[in-house]
Amino acid sequence: MRVLLVDDHPLVWSGIRRALEALVQAAPALGALEFHAVRSAEEALALAAAPCDLIVLDYHLPGVAGLTALAALREAYDDALVCVISGSADIAIVREVLDHGANGFVPKAYSDEQLGRALAQVVHDRAYIPFEYLLAEQASRSSDGPAGSELQARLAELSSRQHEVLALLRQGLSNKGIARRLDIAEGTVKAHVSAVFRVFGVQSRHQMMCRLLEAGAAGSGGASEFRA
Structure with missing residues (x-):
């Protein structure tokens, strides 16, 4: 499974990688993990010639960011799953990224265990929304x-x-x-x-x-x- 992480904070990289390593160990059919991390959407777009199964995209990036970055990566990596991560807990962002083609949204505040479960659901079910956001949507x-x-x-x-x-x-x-x-x-x-x-x-x-x-x-x- 080839994964591309787009995040400008290297400290985030290790947590994402640990979660993905646990995911492929639990599901051998996914194949060996090929993990690549870049700091910007521009760098990610430069790699678009290579196939990718999953993109983990930070919503807040330097340069091209947010919905613009999501749209560009969705266009460049047509077959890839895209999961957006963010330190912001704003439900409006969740709505926006799903409306613009993301397969899931994961808060950066998640523990490694929560992150692993969320990414597994994106990969296996092609969708993940935090339970608290589902409740908010039901209430609204x-x-x-x-x-x-x-x-x-x-x-x-x-x-x-x-x-x-x-x-x-x-x-x-x-x-x-x-x-x-x-x-x-x-x-x-x-x-x-x-x-x-x-x-x-x-x-x-x-x-x-x-x-x-x-x-x-x-x-x-x-x-x-x-x-x-």
């Missing part, structure tokens, strides 16, 4: 929204193409990336995404991610039912 939305088994039923309302689009949304692909993957027009992708959002009663990608994670926790199959 209308009680009229679907939950539990009703969410499972709404999956059955999707067409086969919409299921494909939803699976690629879970991977964090942009509309353009989904269009390339499915060989369809970007406008067609936008129409499918809008239809999926209507079925689930959401208005953004981060809300969609929360609904899927909640449904996965409520269903007998767990979150893995929604893997791509």
Whole structure:
């Protein structure tokens, strides 16, 4: 498993590496760990010719940072999972990064054990949102929204193409990336995404991610039912 860490604080590197080493030891099918760390998004973009399975991206970087860095890396590493880390505990940042294609968000305040569990979920389930943010999202939305088994039923309302689009949304692909993957027009992708959002009663990608994670926790199959 090839991992690229983008963080300008070398002290963070050792903790991330320890968590990843434990992850590949627990899941040999992932292969040997190839770990690379750089201090800026610009350095990461310069390495884009090499394949990458997982990018761990600090939200606050010198130079290109935040959503701009996320968008650039998502475009350059189309098939990679992207997990954003941050010392800020602002729920607005969580919403923004998920809406812009991140597969997960992990607070830097996490212990090594918490970090390892979070990265494992990103790798295995292609999504991770801290539980406290899921609770905040539940509290902030209308009680009229679907939950539990009703969410499972709404999956059955999707067409086969919409299921494909939803699976690629879970991977964090942009509309353009989904269009390339499915060989369809970007406008067609936008129409499918809008239809999926209507079925689930959401208005953004981060809300969609929360609904899927909640449904996965409520269903007998767990979150893995929604893997791509």
